[in-house]
Amino acid sequence: MAEPIIVARGVRFTYPDGTGALTGVDFTLHAGEAVAVIGGNGSGKTTFVETLVGIHIPEGELMVAGIPVRPERLAEVRRRAGLVMQDADSQLFMGTVLDDVTFGPLAAGLSEKEALARARHALEQVGMAAAEAKAPFHLSAGEKRRVAIAGVLATEPDLLVLDEPTTYLDPPGQRELAALLTALPQAKLIVTHDMRFARAVCTRGVFFSGGRIVGDTTIEEIVRRFGWEM
Amino acid sequence: MHIPDGFLSPPVWAALDVVSVPAVGFMARRAQRTAADRAPLLGVMGAFVFAAQMINFPVGLGTSGHLVGGALLACTLGPAAASMVMTAILVVQALVFQDGGVLALGANVLNMALIGVMAGYLPYRYWANTPLRRAGVFLGGFLSVLVGASLAMAQLAASGVSFTGPVLAVSAGLFVVTAVLEGLITLAVFEAVERLNPGWVNTPAGAGSRATGLLAAAAVLLAAVGVLVASGSPDGLENLAEQSGIASRAVTLFTTPLTDYEWKAAGGEWLSKAGAGLAGLAVIYVLCSMMGRLIGRPRNS
């Protein structure tokens, strides 16, 4: 079997102000898998997915695509793992859609021509090719989400990490997003409160509580065991 | 007080542009050093100042004021970062909102983003760790506006706008009211911010000193008042000569920029005036950088 995309053994992280966010996470994600990250507010879900792109440097063993998440290897880690933030406005910081999507490839050291080609391809994948000259603040919530995903796809990562991707999306928007994600071949880790969305996209779920994973099974089983539906 | 294009005479705006460029460069280097990789912070906080200006503070008589922001930013982000944010704001205002001129940008940046911000930080710098902390924040807001407005008046005066007594008195009165309001708003917002999260304000290191702070604030205040008064009598000798014709002076409330410094006077007179102006500004620049060195110590974060 191929090398797993994520290997986490006893991952711990404490914020500078002393708040313990991760208290020992064990987790494995294989290529092509789509896993839902489920749990209450403040259970450590977002902190965990942020460690995967090196926003926080955790203790314990954490490998992304075979690269340890250490300060000296961050550039490599970030080329292999792409994070789509919950707040698309914070992620889309450039003046135009095209400038934003080319940002990642250029930062990875690609030539302008390659970066543009990749960006245009990524925008096509998410169906936003016509909007490349627009400003992010002229887009709807669903369009912003698509552009944010394109910005990450343009770096051709092995792993897509999405933090509550259905926030602000209307039901058709959620349906389209689910279809888009299912069609993408990358391994996916999706933080979500929306069990219907999780069922549509993910094959497996992990349940966070108190900064660690307390359940790793099917979505149905998590919903049943933790009473995780309205 | 944003000076538009067409108000300052060419030698004045040119000299102020020439002075502002290295001064902004100096502050940018300092900001890069103390707030490296903080461009997102400074950019978003610049947008915050724009947004905050939409919130009205009622002052009675059916009028209201709003935050200007220089002193608040200096007390929260530190002076070098605040200078960068205010400079960026002034550029956006000049280009996108026609609020202040493009050629007059040097003057506006010097008045509000550089000297205004430093004057706004000065009392807080020395009083932040003494019982006079609140007074320091208020005085900072007050000075930032008063100093900026006084400098603008002086630059208009240097451009040939002669302010007579009544006009000067009314303007000075308005400046003081605006400055007090900025002081009050800055203090109210600063305290509300500190209540939300004490970590959001920038407290300078060191015990601070009431006496030094008082001395510094008094010096800035005196300088501002001095500049304001001097604006009423530009070129003392010329003014003295003018006073012989009191009747004509009563009619001429003020005259336009182009009376004194016209390009038809492109002879030695114009050059000597520009030269004197540049020399004066060079002195201000040196003082400015010294003040910057003194005040803009790296903050602990």
Added chain:
Amino acid sequence: MQYAVVDEWSRGGSWLHRRDARAKLGVLVLFLLAVSVSPAQAGWRVGAFGVFPLTALLAARLPVAGVLWRAAAILAFTVPFAVGVWIAGEPDRALLLLLKSYVSALACLVTVGVTPWTRLVQAFRKLGMPPILTQVMELLYRYLFLLAGQAAGARTAALCRGFAGVPRFQQFRVAAGVVAVLFGRSLERAGRVERGMAARGFRGEFLYAGAVLWVWQDTVLVCFSMTGVIAAWWVLR
């Protein structure tokens, strides 16, 4: 939002829109300079300089009335000043002041109306502005609309909850509270933007692809405008 209009204009596709931002900035500064040093005896004829921004306005197919009206915002500041000069017995100078400030503001607005903000900022960077300042300018503009929307929301919420009925002193404190919350939300937003940029490999400099390169048409624009502006100045001299 009123200033989003300028942003809309700047995304057009006319010949002027496609020119290098450095060329347009250079022409703008030259134009402002010519207006600024135009002699007093030119009088109302200084208005003739208005032909240049007007031509650009038409060539770029911007809404003429809209641009002329927006540029008139400058008059709110200059009219009281001009009235003072008029009363002082110098109607010619008053007119000159109004014309100069209006024509300058119009030229500036037309320049921004045919150049997307991000291209202007790139031009500033290429012209040697410190990177921290250009980055701040780029991000400031990006988040301006978003935070202004939040401020408008906060204002509406305060009004809906009976802000007008609160005693004046309390109103002041409520307004301060609103600004402080806005401050906090902006700081948090900045933190998220910082993390987002780090996650996408930001290393201290914004990188752009497909930046506009200086082509011969830009040289044509500069030469043509320069000749025109200098000729106009010479005639009015």
